Amino acid sequence: MLIHSDENLEVIHREGTSPYLLVTFNEMEIQANGSRYWGQRFCEKADISALGFISRRPNWFPAASVIKAVEAAAPILKAAPERILYGHSQGGYAALRYRRRFNATTAIAFCPQVSIDPKSVPYDNRFVRHFSPELHGNMGISPDQAAGRAYIFYDPFHAIDRRHAERIAFLQPETHLVPVHMTGHGTVRVFTGTERALSLIAACRTEDRPALRALARTARVDAPMRPYQIAVAAMARHPAWSDALNARFGDRFAPMERVNFLYHRANRHIGDGDILPARAMLETALSLLPDDPAIRHRLKELDARILRERKVASAS
Numbered sequence: 001m002l003i004h005s006d007e008n009l010e011v012i013h014r015e016g017t018s019p020y021l022l023v024t025f026n027e028m029e030i031q032a033n034g035s036r037y038w039g040q041r042f043c044e045k046a047d048i049s050a051l052g053f054i055s056r057r058p059n060w061f062p063a064a065s066v067i068k069a070v071e072a073a074a075p076i077l078k079a080a081p082e083r084i085l086y087g088h089s090q091g092g093y094a095a096l097r098y099r100r101r102f103n104a105t106t107a108i109a110f111c112p113q114v115s116i117d118p119k120s121v122p123y124d125n126r127f128v129r130h131f132s133p134e135l136h137g138n139m140g141i142s143p144d145q146a147a148g149r150a151y152i153f154y155d156p157f158h159a160i161d162r163r164h165a166e167r168i169a170f171l172q173p174e175t176h177l178v179p180v181h182m183t184g185h186g187t188v189r190v191f192t193g194t195e196r197a198l199s200l201i202a203a204c205r206t207e208d209r210p211a212l213r214a215l216a217r218t219a220r221v222d223a224p225m226r227p228y229q230i231a232v233a234a235m236a237r238h239p240a241w242s243d244a245l246n247a248r249f250g251d252r253f254a255p256m257e258r259v260n261f262l263y264h265r266a267n268r269h270i271g272d273g274d275i276l277p278a279r280a281m282l283e284t285a286l287s288l289l290p291d292d293p294a295i296r297h298r299l300k301e302l303d304a305r306i307l308r309e310r311k312v313a314s315a316s
Contacts, residue, residue, distance in 0.1 A: 021080035025091030028058035
């Protein structure tokens with residue numbers, strides 16, 4: 001049931017039989033439509049009491065809107081003795097920033113950002129296009145926002161996500177880092193499935209660190225993105241190994257993973273002076289994603305370089 005909406009977000013309430021209220025915050029890829037929220041299928045399957053906060057666009061849940069929404073949901077929150085916040089990326093940020101606002105007992109965040117303000121996080125330009133000074137003033141996660149316990153799940157091999165996670169854990173007390181290796185920015189996806197998600201929430205609720213570590217180990221081994229992440233990580237120092245992984249598992253990569261691998265491997269080829277293999281990879285990547293301006297621009301640059309080198313060779 002839709003209980004609140006404004007220009008930035010919607011809030012949907014679902015009654016269930018769980019002993020806790022799960023407050024979810026969406027990732028940027030899905031947006032409000034008046035009836036859905038992030039984690040909806042899982043909550044329905046497990047009959048979980050839920051309060052779904054879902055943004056109308058990638059806006060990192062502006063504080064003014066969240067404050068109004070929490071006021072609208074006050075009777076629901078008051079009736080729930082245990083409140084668990086749950087989110088990925090921009091949703092993970094919200095789960096940590098608003099811990100005290102919800103008086104959360106537990107917050108579970110996957111690959112969160114400490115901020116998207118480029119002045120605060122000059123090492124991360126992934127979300128700069130979504131930053132608005134009017135909406136995001138003083139948006140950084142801070143110590144006074146903490147309440148209860150928090151768990152951050154992230155891939156330590158993802159350099160940018162690791163920096164965000166470590167900064168948040170330094171800033172907010174009772175925040176525990178749980179590494180899930182070789183899952184990239186999609187760490188949350190290795191915990192999909194009702195049984196695994198319920199096990200994750202149960203271990204966080206009871207502070208069962210050994211169970212969390214065991215769950216993370218199992219999840220990362222089973223992760224469908226693991227071959228891709230290892231192939232990308234190997235690219236810098238072990239390109240032959242990276243190529244072998246691509247040859248064996250490349251047809252199982254998700255479409256965007258395939259494009260990203262080809263694009264970055266082509267750049268490595270260019271750096272090594274292997275122009276023709278690089279061009280073939282860029283052409284394949286462009287055939288998979290024809291409207292991508294970065295690939296098109298890189299291919300244009302490479303063709304110009306090839307033309308220049310041919311002119312020099314013919315002149316000599």
